[in-house]
Amino acid sequence: MSTVAALAEPPEVGKLSGLQRAAALMLALGEEHGAPIWGLLSIEEVKELSACIAQLGRVPAPAIEYLLRVFSSEVSSMTTLHGSYDSAERLLTAVLSPERVKEIMEDIRGPSGRTMWDKLSNVSEAALAGYLKNEYPQTIAVIMHKLRSDHAARVLGELPPELATDVVMRMLRMDTVQKDVIQQVEQTLRGEFMSNLARAQRRDPHEAIAEMFNALDRSTEERMLAALDERSPESAERIRALMFTFEDLGRLLPAAVQVIVRNANKRELALALKGAPEEMKQLFFGVMSQRAAKLMRDDMAAMGPVRARDCEEAQVNLVRLAKALGDSGEILLVDPKAEEAMIY
Structure with a gap:
């Protein structure tokens, strides 16, 4: 045989x-x-x-x-x-x-769809509006004319008010759009916007897993990473480097911490800090007024004993808040992959 x-x-x-x-x-x-x-x-x-x-x-x-x-x-x-x-x-x-x-x-x-305009109607309105706001109003009007009406309405709502009004006025005055104009706009969208969107959608699976691990409770996160250490140590190391954890909040600039404090749920912040190291507590108290810091300490003391799992959940939510503020550009986050690098 x-x-x-x-x-x-x-x-x-x-x-x-x-x-x-x-x-x-x-x-x-x-x-x-x-x-x-x-x-x-x-x-x-x-x-x-x-x-x-x-x-x-x-x-x-x-x-x-x-x-x-x-x-x-x-x-x-x-x-x-x-x-x-x-x-x-x-x-x-x-x-x-x-x-x-x-x-x-x-x-x-690309997004699903048979034609370019089908594909475009499956792109999020925020992403499409972010691209269109840099185009000529007449070009935007041509594109809006070709989109599904419901999607065009949502995109219009994402555009700056003055630009949106200008686009509507041009759509009102628009006659039948010549075929070569449509083809030119379609070619530009395919060559610039859709290709860039496709590249942006290609993600390293390590990044997706790092985000998922960020949302796990501490014990589950440690157990999963320990298992990965045994089966794929290189992947585990890369995921750790990509994760933004509660400990990374301790490396933020005071101004960023102040914004987090201002936007955080006060009870959840107190719960997160109750299970934090003393250095982390001092960082957060240091950006508060004396009165606010005293009230926060009093709230933490009044809680009495709390479950470690509840503290960890509050810390995960605080990390999510920090990442959301970083994504929106309201604060600067220190990149956990490089101690001195700064990212938005």
Whole structure:
């Protein structure tokens, strides 16, 4: 019996759908060996397979070895393959024309929809308004004219009032828009806005997990990170570097801490500080007036014994508040990845 025939199906393969198995195989074959196969597929099959590659993630080596079979000796040296947008685009670029690659990757990356205007109507109104506010009012009017009315209304509400009024006036005076104008606007949107949006939507999974871990209670967070330390120490270290924790609040500028205090729920702030180190307490009390600091201390003392879990939950909520204020530009956050770097 040959080695290939005797090879049992690994458990990892049983978890893969038929499409996922095909995606893993094409990813393993790479550009040279996969090119003839890609050339025989229809455009819809290429899109479907490319989308699966882009979302495939980690494929264990035993599964790769099984799927490739005759190349098992070559593949067994690999630890993993990782399907991503970049790997899908790289494979397609080697076997398809740039126009077809652009069309396929736009469908994979961009918001769902058959036409540019369908896609645009699935973009959040805040993101779209943020882009449009830098355009000429006439251009905005053309775009608003092509959007779904409900979505156009929400985008209009996000624009500065004077600009929104100007856009409405131009829409009122607008005759039938020439086809070449629509095509030019569509080309600009596809080349600038949609491509930038697609790049912005490509996230490192470590960032998403770091955000998720930030929302966990302390004991669960520590347990998960300890488990990752055993199975993937590099990933655990990277996630720790990306996390913004309660301890990181102690490295904020006093002015930023003052804004947090001003925006925080006072009982929740007292609960968070009750379980904090003394240095953290002094930082927060230091940005308060003497009277406010005394009232906060009195509130903390009046609480009596509290559950550690309640303190940790309040601290997580305080971190969320700090990140929201940082995202809105109201405070500066110290980047936990670099002690001296400052980010908004």
